[in-house]
Amino acid sequence: MKRLINLTPTKPSRWLLGILPFVLIILIYIISSDARLLENSTDKLLPSFGQMGETIHNYALEPSKRTGEYLFWVDTYSSLKRLFLGIGIAAILGFTFGLLTGAIPTFHAPVSPLLTIISLVPPMALLPILFIVFGLDELAKVALIVIGVAPCIARDIQRCTLEIPQEQIIKAQTLGASSLQVLLRVYIPQLLPRLISSVRLTLGSGWLFLIAAEAIASTDGLGYRIFLVRRYMSMDVILPYVIWITLLAFVIDWLLLKTSQKCFAWHHQGAH
Amino acid sequence: MTAMVQAQPLIKAKNLWKKYGNNIVLERLNISVNAGEFITMVGTSGCGKSTFLKMLLGMEEPTSGELLLDGKPIPNEPDQSRGIVFQQYSVFPHLTVLENVIIAREFEHSPLLGKLFGSKKKNVVEEAKALLDSVGLTPAINKYPHELSGGMKQRLAIAQALIRQPRILLLDEPFGALDPGIRADMHQLILKLWREHNLTVFMVTHDLSEGFYLGTRLWVFDKLRRDPHAPEAFGASITYDLPVTRRPAEVREIDVLEEIKATEIKL
Numbered sequence: 001m002k003r004l005i006n007l008t009p010t011k012p013s014r015w016l017l018g019i020l021p022f023v024l025i026i027l028i029y030i031i032s033s034d035a036r037l038l039e040n041s042t043d044k045l046l047p048s049f050g051q052m053g054e055t056i057h058n059y060a061l062e063p064s065k066r067t068g069e070y071l072f073w074v075d076t077y078s079s080l081k082r083l084f085l086g087i088g089i090a091a092i093l094g095f096t097f098g099l100l101t102g103a104i105p106t107f108h109a110p111v112s113p114l115l116t117i118i119s120l121v122p123p124m125a126l127l128p129i130l131f132i133v134f135g136l137d138e139l140a141k142v143a144l145i146v147i148g149v150a151p152c153i154a155r156d157i158q159r160c161t162l163e164i165p166q167e168q169i170i171k172a173q174t175l176g177a178s179s180l181q182v183l184l185r186v187y188i189p190q191l192l193p194r195l196i197s198s199v200r201l202t203l204g205s206g207w208l209f210l211i212a213a214e215a216i217a218s219t220d221g222l223g224y225r226i227f228l229v230r231r232y233m234s235m236d237v238i239l240p241y242v243i244w245i246t247l248l249a250f251v252i253d254w255l256l257l258k259t260s261q262k263c264f265a266w267h268h269q270g271a272h
Numbered sequence: 273m274t275a276m277v278q279a280q281p282l283i284k285a286k287n288l289w290k291k292y293g294n295n296i297v298l299e300r301l302n303i304s305v306n307a308g309e310f311i312t313m314v315g316t317s318g319c320g321k322s323t324f325l326k327m328l329l330g331m332e333e334p335t336s337g338e339l340l341l342d343g344k345p346i347p348n349e350p351d352q353s354r355g356i357v358f359q360q361y362s363v364f365p366h367l368t369v370l371e372n373v374i375i376a377r378e379f380e381h382s383p384l385l386g387k388l389f390g391s392k393k394k395n396v397v398e399e400a401k402a403l404l405d406s407v408g409l410t411p412a413i414n415k416y417p418h419e420l421s422g423g424m425k426q427r428l429a430i431a432q433a434l435i436r437q438p439r440i441l442l443l444d445e446p447f448g449a450l451d452p453g454i455r456a457d458m459h460q461l462i463l464k465l466w467r468e469h470n471l472t473v474f475m476v477t478h479d480l481s482e483g484f485y486l487g488t489r490l491w492v493f494d495k496l497r498r499d500p501h502a503p504e505a506f507g508a509s510i511t512y513d514l515p516v517t518r519r520p521a522e523v524r525e526i527d528v529l530e531e532i533k534a535t536e537i538k539l
Contacts, residue, residue: 165361170331171429172364173350175376176436181386185375189366266366266416 047236055236071225075241079210079222080248082138086145087199087206093146094153095195101154102161103187104179112158119151123209131217141213148209149202153195160194161187193264200256207249280343282307282439282472283328288337289507290323297323299496299507301337305489307439310466310473312483315493320508321476324493325442328474329354341440352380355433357446362429363417369428370413373400376435400435406468407431407461423454427461434469441466443475447482459486490514 009017033046047055060072097115100107127144134140164187172182214223222245229237261268281304288301298320305311313321326332327339330349339346347353356362363372377396378388388396404413407427417425426446433441443462447455463486466473477483483490492512499505 167358167361168364170329170350171356171358171362171432172375172379174329174352174354174356174433174436174438175379176352177379177386178383180384181379185378185386186364190364264366266418269416269418 044233044235047239051236052240055234056240059237071220072244074220075222075225076244076248078218078220079214082141082214082221083145083206083210086142086210087149087203089142090146090148090150090153090202090206091195091199094150094198095157095191097150097154098157098159099161099183099187099191102158103183115151115154115158119155123148124212127213127216136217141210141218144213145206145209149206152202152205153198156198156201157191157195160191160198164190190267193260193267196256196260196264200253203249203252207245211245281305282342283346284338284340284343286338286340288327288339289335290320290327290332291335291507295504296507299509301509303491303510303513305472307472308470310475310486310488311491312475312477312487312489313491313493314477314480314483315508319493319495321491321493322444325444325474325476328440329356329442352376352436353438354440354442355436355438356442356444357426357429357433359445359448360425363425363432365417368414368416369404369409369420370397370400372417372428373404373432373435376432380436400431403431403435404428406465421454423450423458426450426458430462430465434465437469439470439472441469441471441473443473445476445478448478455482462486484516487516490516 029046030049033048036043036046037048056072060070063069064071097111101112101115102108123144126147127140130140130143130147134143168186169182172186177185210221211223211226214221215227218224222241226238226241283303283305285301285303288298289296290298301324313324315321323332327334328346330347330351333348341347341353350356364375367375374388374393374396375386377399378393379386381392381396382388401410401413404410407430409424409427409431412420412424417428420428429446446462447458450458459482462473465471475483475486477486490512491510492514493508494511495506495508496511497506
């Protein structure tokens with residue numbers, strides 16, 4: 001018998017082992033849900049899959065009786081719009097500041113300490129200020145995501161910029177490159193795949209800020225919905241919504257990874 | 273014409289000192305280098321040979337004294353008059369071999385974006401292909417640097433350094449990380465390019481025999497004075513300035529022909 005640290009599962013058994021926890025969780029849920037529903041058929045805590053399916057069918061495929069909208073899709077659209085806007089603006093800002101502070105010492109001196117302090121401010125503590133300044137509209141929610149995510153991206157990109165070997169920058173200068181040309185042809189192309197991985201890492205907190213902002217002040221959105229129906233203990237809405245959010249997060253992450261692999265193959269083949 | 277060239281050395285150092293705080297790295301350096309020389313620099317670690325190379329490159333400035341290029345103070349930042357090949361990291365990992373070479377012409381002809389398109393690009397591609405052929409990289413022009421061996425990467429770095437036709441080529445232990453057999457090939461290549469492109473070469477090396485083999489002039493960097501209690505108190509200078517038998521004049525006439533024949537047979 002080999003040591004435990006030397007035992008590696010074969011590929012099919014790795015797959016099986018990977019699926020196993022999911023199967024177990026679903027199984028435990030079904031058993032518990034059945035047991036509770038047997039005791040009390042109006043139990044709301046652990047709805048059956050059938051109940052959840054029915055609810056989501058109503059939300060996604062039947063127009064709302066009050067507004068005539070398909071709530072599920074309206075919520076998804078609103079949330080994704082805010083998330084993409086917030087993350088997009090944060091990525092552009094973070095990339096610009098990270099690149100300039102990393103590559104240009106004169107820019108680094110006044111901006112870098114500020115950036116460090118800003119990234120330490122808890123964004124949620126700024127939410128009231130954002131609501132006061134920007135009102136309760138879309139802008140405040142997008143701004144929260146931007147403020148929460150942009151400093152992290154900026155600091156990550158700054159670190160990556162400084163990691164590019166100085167030899168390359170000197171080489172570019174001996175080939176006659178100006179500062180702008182070094183930025184455009186040496187720094188930026190090498191930092192774009194880093195930006196994608198930075199965005200992938202910060203998407204988690206992006207979702208956090210989105211749902212928090214929607215929970216506090218909104219009239220639609222995935223976060224708004226789950227906090228609204230909490231009042232009625234509608235687990236049959238909350239659980240599918242949570243699964244849907246997780247699925248969206250997974251798909252966005254996967255798409256970003258695939259984009260990066262397709263556009264920056266050199267980066268993923270071990271060249272840094 | 274020849275007289276004028278000799279009257280005006282390409283590189284001249286006059287009583288050159290380099291200090292970092294109290295740490296004296298180089299002191300009282302006086303040298304004069306003519307165009308076409310192949311200088312190899314050897315010495316122990318920390319003896320200032322790399323610092324001197326950086327001063328030639330424009331990354332470091334003399335603390336006192338003068339370093340002159342054509343009689344004028346050497347530009348204090350890197351530019352296209354001096355090409356460089358480092359031991360590693362000096363090719364762009366996000367560009368193919370061909371792109372790595374044409375980027376230099378793109379910097380030159382496209383001042384804003386540093387990128388050429390269409391027929392303009394076609395012209396520089398032809399030029400770059402010819403240069404890549406002369407360093408033996410034709411089969412690899414569409415590969416990325418991470419797909420190349422160490423020797424091929426250095427061939428690329430050399431081609432890249434030559435496309436803007438610098439007068440001075442600086443080599444910072446360029447073959448230090450290569451296998452001995454590949455190193456011998458690279459020696460032939462660099463000698464061939466040195467002659468073809470009329471270069472003045474400054475090369476830092478750890479390998480004394482490499483220094484003797486390649487150079488027309490070998491410099492040994494060492495400390496003239498030592499204080500065992502304060503090792504930083506005195507700087508290094510060039511303690512030996514040895515002309516190596518293959519002087520440029522001879523090389524130009526006789527050795528060149530033989531060398532070229534030899535390399536041709538090899539290729």
